[in-house]
Amino acid sequence: MNTELCSVFQVAAKLPKNSADDTTGGAMRADARRNRDRLLAAADAVFTERGADASLNDVAKRAEVGIGTLYRHFPTREALLGATCDERFLTLAKQSRERSASLSSIEALRVFLEELVHYAGIYQGLAASLGVVLRSGTEGCHATTAEGQRLLEAAQREGEVRGDIRLDDVVCMAMAISLSAAQDASGPKRIPRLTGMFIDGLRPPREARGTRHR
Amino acid sequence: MNTELCSVFQVAAKLPKNSADDTTGGAMRADARRNRDRLLAAADAVFTERGADASLNDVAKRAEVGIGTLYRHFPTREALLGATCDERFLTLAKQSRERSASLSSIEALRVFLEELVHYAGIYQGLAASLGVVLRSGTEGCHATTAEGQRLLEAAQREGEVRGDIRLDDVVCMAMAISLSAAQDASGPKRIPRLTGMFIDGLRPPREARGTRHR
DNA sequence: TATTCAAGCGGAGCAACCCTCCGTTTATCG
DNA sequence: CGATAAACGGAGGGTTGCTCCGCTTGAATA
Known part of the structure; x- marks a missing residue:
């Protein structure tokens, strides 16, 4: 579908409370926060290396995190x-x-x-x-x-x-x-x-x- | 001419002889020509309906042609x-x-x-x-x-x-x-x-x- | 510190897609 | 009517997206 291009970021609202560097006194568990940060770092690296449509499996792998974890934090x-x-x-x-x-x-x-x-x-x-x-x-x-x-x-x-x-x-x-x-x-x-x-x-x-x- | 222009035509060679409406006294077999036309019609319909990144399998199906045939005519x-x-x-x-x-x-x-x-x-x-x-x-x-x-x-x-x-x-x-x-x-x-x-x-x-x- | 349990984890697995490869069919020509 | 090369078709292997659910663990409570 065409939505690939256009839907980027529309979903913003659904994200977990705290942004990457947070400080929003999060009700987030420590391991969840850690994994989220690793995912963001890994995603940045992989997207930089391979472009914005790199494999999300690669991102999860680089973050040393299960693919399920990736999708829980970032549904799309x-x-x-x-x-x-x-x-x-x-x-x-x-x-x-x-x-x-x-x-x-x-x-x-x-x-x-x-x-x-x-x-x-x-x-x-x-x-x-x-x-x-x-x-x-x-x-x-x-x-x-x-x-x-x-x-x-x-x-x-x-x-x-x-x-x-x-x-x-x-x-x-x-x-x-x-x-x-x-x-x-x-x-x-x-x-x-x-x-x-x-x-x-x-x-x-x-x-x-x-x-x-x- | 300048090299910049050349980059625009780089890939030119790989396509089949005759273009859509042809008339280039084709060495193309009749069934091939027929399938090619059906593929073009189907592609136009599918792309119009579902956008430029619709499934190519759908195009082949709509043309009632094997997927291999599609790729032979249009390698990408x-x-x-x-x-x-x-x-x-x-x-x-x-x-x-x-x-x-x-x-x-x-x-x-x-x-x-x-x-x-x-x-x-x-x-x-x-x-x-x-x-x-x-x-x-x-x-x-x-x-x-x-x-x-x-x-x-x-x-x-x-x-x-x-x-x-x-x-x-x-x-x-x-x-x-x-x-x-x-x-x-x-x-x-x-x-x-x-x-x-x-x-x-x-x-x-x-x-x-x-x-x-x- | 021990207990408890929901939040979080992970990856097997299914579906969709891309594209190739190769055995079969068939148009064309002599 | 063969013979043959061109064209066909789809099975299949590889990749990716995303879900689902049994297992693990942080942290709240006592």
Whole structure:
């Protein structure tokens, strides 16, 4: 069915209480917590190595955990993928917030887009569902979209980006760039150039540009 | 021509002689031709119904043909997908050639991209493998990539598109737009805007633009 | 510390799918 | 009408997804 691509992360809500690094004073048994963490680490390794559709048996094996345990913690592949990426998106958002203070609005947006492209490429095949992923509502994804929205609006307020651009459009760009970069060995080297190019495309006609730089 | 273009046609050789509607005075046995046609019809039906990653056993069953026969005619899912889309891509290329005579180079490229996005959506989930499908080597896929290359080079010659853009990049844009549009109900309406946005990103900085218009 | 039991574990096992291999059938040609 | 090579078909081996259920164990309680 088509749901493979689109359903990524929809299931987010069903996950166990505590996120990977938790601290939500969990009612979770110690061995369960341990296994969950091992699974997340193993999943990250395996997905990195073999792509987002690697065998879940491999993940369980690498975690030295029964396959049943994997499915109890993460009822679907999407749930596992979601939990695995969530942390990363959390740090993406956080780092962007810190960094943006010392950058111009358009430059902050550019770096954000570039980072998004990188994150979309951490697992082979993840880029294709990036849009849905970000809409999943998990903590990290929510933080990332909120940050992107913030940067976009700031750039628009300053007249550095056309007013009719939406965050979805930026996400779509990230998908395209990531897909393009994944095609051949020289891809990664082209990311900054492609990113800069498309950010340029977002700018308004020169005569109408910039309340700040004028 | 440049090596980039070559990558688009790499796999071309492996397919059977005659394309879907053939007329290449085939050395193909009558039963083979018949089965091939039935397979194409069945594949189109099944892919339409269940998406581009439907079971190939189902396709064979619907065609009332052994699974071995399916694989002999179409060694990979992409080959089958490519052959199934072949006619459509053929018309895409043809219409683009006709249309482009009365359009500016950049506008012709924009419409081509938009059309490509539409074609990528005929089967649910086809967009995800659009790049591979276009490389399947069927006549229509070849015609479409050739046409895209032609439009791209024309726009570049006129200084309307940056020289370092490759056809692969354009295909990736189509994939991203199609995937993005497939994500929600309002998607299709956003296709023209997204397409325009990407085309804008392809243009060179304004001061360096256009040998023709000025 | 000993007892208790639900939460958690693990992996056998079934179903679905992909794809190959090879014995059988048959279209075509002389 | 043979002869023969092309084409057929589906059994079968390998992989993966996911469930189910008997066994293990953490930790609450006394």
